[in-house]
Amino acid sequence: MSESEKYRIKVTAVAEYVPGQSAPEEDRYVFAYHITISNTGTIGAQLLSRHWVITDGAGKVQEVRGQGVIGEQPALAPGEQFSYSSGSVLETPVGTMQGSYQMVAADGHRFDAEIPAFVLAMPRVLH
Known part of the structure; x- marks a missing residue:
């Protein structure tokens, strides 16, 4: 079995604009x-x-590093998943996020799980 089969984490993301907390006239x-x-x-x-x-x-560009996500360091058995929601504030109506999660496998092997780039966009800004 290859290492890529053992240590495989899939990350999916869905973003949405939050008009009630935004203030476009203040670049928020x-x-x-x-x-x-x-x-x-x-x-x-x-x-x-x-x-x-x-x-x-x-x-x-802002870089954010920290322990866990939303105060947790979830452990996932094969086939398990963990979902959470968070937020980000930009000074422009569009942007992107991407990154990685630093993981440790049950056998002690450390690896990064890539977070593919996703778009943050105010409705009707992108065509």
Whole structure:
């Protein structure tokens, strides 16, 4: 069995604009995002930390690093998934987020689970 089969974490993200918390006239655009982390590998793994790269429409980059997600460090057996929601504030009506979760497998192997880039966009800004 290859390592890529053992240590496989799939991350999916859905983002939405939150108009009630945004203030476009003050360059404040609030987005919620909903993440699902699935262990599609053959060995259990625990999420230790996160690294986000958030880029707004003007090219300004914020990097965020921290322990766990929403105060948790979920452990996922093969076939299990963990979902959570969080948010981000941008100064532009559009941006992107991407990054990685730092994981440790049940056998002690450490690896990164990629978070594919996803778009944060106010409705009707992108065509």
